[in-house]
Amino acid sequence: MMQDLIRKNRSYRRFDSSVKISAEQVKAWIDLARLSGSGRNAQPLKYVVVTDEKMCDKIFPYIGWAGYLSEWKGPEEGERPVAYIAVLKDKKIADNHYCDDGIAMQSILLGAVEAGFGGCMIGSVNQRKVSILLDLPEHIELLWMIALGKPAExxxxxxxxxxxxxxxxxxxxxxxxxxxxxxxxxxxx
CATH class of the missing domain: 2.20.180.10 (putative fmn-dependent nitroreductase like domains)
Structure with missing residues (x-):
């Protein structure tokens, strides 16, 4: 069962935009990250859940989609993520998040796959622009974005x-x- 989940947990970059994900569903996946291991148990990670279609559209241009597919500019209309999770570090809690981000994102994505969805961890993000869009305070550092949706590839x-x-x-x-x-x-x- 675990092997099946891991094999299905790919970096999906094209989604069926007609299939929505509720904020409650995304929060349930984040709860899996909350329950996962954390270096020194410091738990410095925080999250912003984005399921609003207009906000998803605003975030989209600030994401880099696939470095090895240099000609591809990202998913077309109708194939774009229906939700994002901003993975953040609270600098008031810790300077170093060690490997917490990887553990947390894997837990979130395994939960998404188990529910019939998928996603992609994205490090190629215009951090300044997205931080402004999300109205993040100074002590919160944007580490990653997770794009989510029903895989269409x-x-x-x-x-x-x-x-x-x-x-x-x-x-x-x-x-x-x-x-x-x-x-x-x-x-x-």
Whole structure:
């Protein structure tokens, strides 16, 4: 079951914009992050939930979508996220969030996948512009955005031969090469 969730938890970048996600559903996924581990149990992460269509539209131009697909400018109308989560660090709580952000985002996305949705962790964000849009106070630092929606693309995992760059074929299928297990385990002792 866990393996199935992890295999389904891909970086989806195209969504069915007609399928909405409620703020309550997003909050339930954030609750999974709240219950997850935190370095020193400091819990410095905070979140902003965005499900309002107009605010989603305002955020969209400040997101970079897929570095390896340099010709692609991001999802078209009708394929855009219906929700975002701003992943934030409260600098009054901690200077360092260690690996809390990765743990939290994985928990959120596994919850989304289990509910039939999907998302993408996005680090290519105009932090200044989005922070202004979200009216964030000075002590809150924007770390990541998570785009959410009902996936409208097929993403397949393949074994990497030499190149780990993801790509799309002529049918629009998104291919993600992963290094073989034998390559990433250095030793068994």
């Amino acid at each position: 097929k993403v397949v995992i393949e074994t990497a031969e030499n190149d780990i760059k993801y790509w799309r074929d002529e049918e629009g299928v998104h291919h993600v090469p992963k290094r073989p297990l034998e390559e990433i385990i250095l030793k068994t002792m």
